[in-house]
Amino acid sequence: MLIGKPELIRSSEITSETAYRNRRQFMKKAVGLAAFSTIPFSPLSWALADYDIPDDLPRYKGPQWLQPKITAAIRNQDFSSGEALAPYYHAITHNNFYEFGTDKRDPVRYAQQFRTDPWKVEISGEVVKPGNYNLEDILAPHALEDRVYRLRCVEAWSMVIPWLGFPLSELIKRFEPTSKAKYVLFETILDKEQLPEQRSSFGTIDWPYVEGLRIDEAMHPLTLMTVGMYGNALPPQNGAPLRLVVPWKYGFKSIKSVVRIHFTETMPLTSWNKTAPDEYGFYANVNPLVDHPRWSQATERRLPSPLLSPNIIDTQPFNGYAEQVASMYRGLDLKQWF
Ligand code: MTE
Numbered sequence: 001m002l003i004g005k006p007e008l009i010r011s012s013e014i015t016s017e018t019a020y021r022n023r024r025q026f027m028k029k030a031v032g033l034a035a036f037s038t039i040p041f042s043p044l045s046w047a048l049a050d051y052d053i054p055d056d057l058p059r060y061k062g063p064q065w066l067q068p069k070i071t072a073a074i075r076n077q078d079f080s081s082g083e084a085l086a087p088y089y090h091a092i093t094h095n096n097f098y099e100f101g102t103d104k105r106d107p108v109r110y111a112q113q114f115r116t117d118p119w120k121v122e123i124s125g126e127v128v129k130p131g132n133y134n135l136e137d138i139l140a141p142h143a144l145e146d147r148v149y150r151l152r153c154v155e156a157w158s159m160v161i162p163w164l165g166f167p168l169s170e171l172i173k174r175f176e177p178t179s180k181a182k183y184v185l186f187e188t189i190l191d192k193e194q195l196p197e198q199r200s201s202f203g204t205i206d207w208p209y210v211e212g213l214r215i216d217e218a219m220h221p222l223t224l225m226t227v228g229m230y231g232n233a234l235p236p237q238n239g240a241p242l243r244l245v246v247p248w249k250y251g252f253k254s255i256k257s258v259v260r261i262h263f264t265e266t267m268p269l270t271s272w273n274k275t276a277p278d279e280y281g282f283y284a285n286v287n288p289l290v291d292h293p294r295w296s297q298a299t300e301r302r303l304p305s306p307l308l309s310p311n312i313i314d315t316q317p318f319n320g321y322a323e324q325v326a327s328m329y330r331g332l333d334l335k336q337w338f
Contacts, residue, residue, distance in 0.1 A: 001096070001155060001252065001272065001280070051162065051230045053088045062233025062241065063117040065136050070228055073144035073164050080148045081320070086159035088230050090303050095237045096153065097256055098205060099188065099195035107237035114194055114236040116257070121242065125185075125263035128176035135241055139227065141174070142166040146231065147224060152286045152319045154250035157301045163245050164228030169219040171261075177215065181263035184218040185270075186211045186244055189259045204275050211255040212268035212282065213246065216328055222247055222321060248321040250284040281338040285329065286319035290338045 053059060061067065095107040119135040144164045152158040172184070188209040192198045198207045217223065224245040227234055234240040239256025246253045252272050262268075272280035279293055288298045297315055305311040318325050329337075 051085070051088060053230060057088055057092070058235070059230075060233045060235045060240070062227070063136075066139075066227060066233055066241075069139065069144050070164060070231070070233065073146050073228075073231075075146040078147075081150070081160070083150070083160045085148065086161055086303055091159060091161055091229065092235050092237060094157075094159075094303065096155075096251065097237055097239065098203075099197050099207070099209065099257075100237070101197060108235075110196060111236035114240070114257075116236060116241040119241050119259070121258065122260045122262075123175050124260065126178045126181035126265065127263050128178065129174070138171070138242075142170055144227065149222075149224070149245060149247035150319050151245075151247070151251050151254070152300060152315065154252055154280065154284070154292065154297075156292075156295060156297065156299070156315075157303055157305070158313075158315075159303045162230055163224055163226045164231070164233075165224040165226030165245065167221055168223045168225045168244065169221065171225055172218060175263075177263050180265045182215055183264050183267055184213050184215060185260075185262040185264055185268040186213075186255045186258050187260035187262070188255055188257050205271050206274060208259075209255060209271045210268065211244065211253055212270050213253070214267075214328075215263075217246070220325060220328070222324055248286060248318040248325045250280075250286055252280065253284050283329075283332075283334075283337050285325075285334065285338075286315060287317060287334055287338065288315040289317075290335055 062070070093108045094104045096104070097107040097111065100107045100110040117135075120132055121135055121138050122130075122132045124130050144166055146162055146164055148160060148162045150158055150160050189195070190198065190208040195207075197203050197205075213223070224247075226239075226243050226245050227241060229235075229238060234243060236257075239254075239258075242258045243256045244254050244258060267282060270282060272284075273282050286297075291297050299312050300315045302311045302313050316322070
């Protein structure tokens with residue numbers, strides 16, 4: 001996002017024999033890393049794991065206590081659009097998680113040792129029941145759903161991903177927001193020891209990464225708190241152990257590795273909005289009619305997108321979820337509030 005133009009198509013997206021072999025080599029290395037990490041993966045299949053995951057790629061199991069929930073997850077077909085899912089390989093190796101580096105491959109390279117259990121989440125601000133909760137307790141009453149959503153990055157690439165999660169609204173209701181709770185702020189972990197970019201003196205983001213939603217957006221049934229993808233736990237590079245997914249907004253709103261959920265009366269200052277206010281707004285609704293100052297948002301590169309025949313498709317208003325969400329923005333000038 002700090003780059004001058006949308007990230008270029010990588011040679012690894014051409015499925016040549018060499019690329020295929022390189023991929024296998026690369027992932028063998030990643031699997032080796034994961035074997036020594038605190039995040040276990042398993043080659044075993046799971047109840048929901050009928051996704052096409054090649055045997056040589058790691059499946060992230062997450063902590064023991066999460067496994068029964070994953071196994072019991074229910075596939076919610078309401079959100080399937082019939083579009084092809086991103087191959088698992090792309091979803092776990094083409095990432096934005098700037099805390100691990102700005103290259104798309106940095107998160108899978110450097111996140112494998114990231115400690116995601118035990119994990120605490122602080123609930124604070126305008127709520128009747130604030131506190132510092134164990135993730136296990138946070139998740140206890142929630143059944144997981146498997147939902148397929150489009151993820152549209154502001155950099156003009158997109159993927160279709162099956163997430164495992166539950167509506168954020170269910171979580172919010174438990175903590176009983178007061179009438180002053182107009183916005184919800186989310187914060188990623190701040191941990192200089194584990195997150196190399198947070199140690200860097202040259203980064204542009206003022207850590208920790210912060211995102212926010214209006215309370216009605218947070219309560220919308222599409223807004224998902226996720227703990228998994230492709231029938232497995234979230235890989236660390238995708239935001240383990242707890243990540244927000246807001247499918248009608250640019251991907252930067254879908255904050256990873258959340259440790260704090262704060263309810264406030266005023267619109268929070270969010271990381272990208274603070275970093276480059278002319279380029280990234282608070283709302284960040286996917287909008288083909290409002291270009292990024294440095295590139296068009298009218299189309300997107302749907303991954304996988306081979307170098308020689310790029311898979312370019314039209315971007316849809318609200319990323320194709322207009323029917324469900326457009327009414328929340330009635331009367332709002334979407335060009336001004338981009
Ligand atoms: N969350 C944190 N904490 N740090 C980040 O750099 N990048 C965002 C979002 N969440 C980011 C983050 C951006 S720009 C995108 S497009 C999505 O994560 C990418 O999610 P993915 O890597 O699972 O595809």
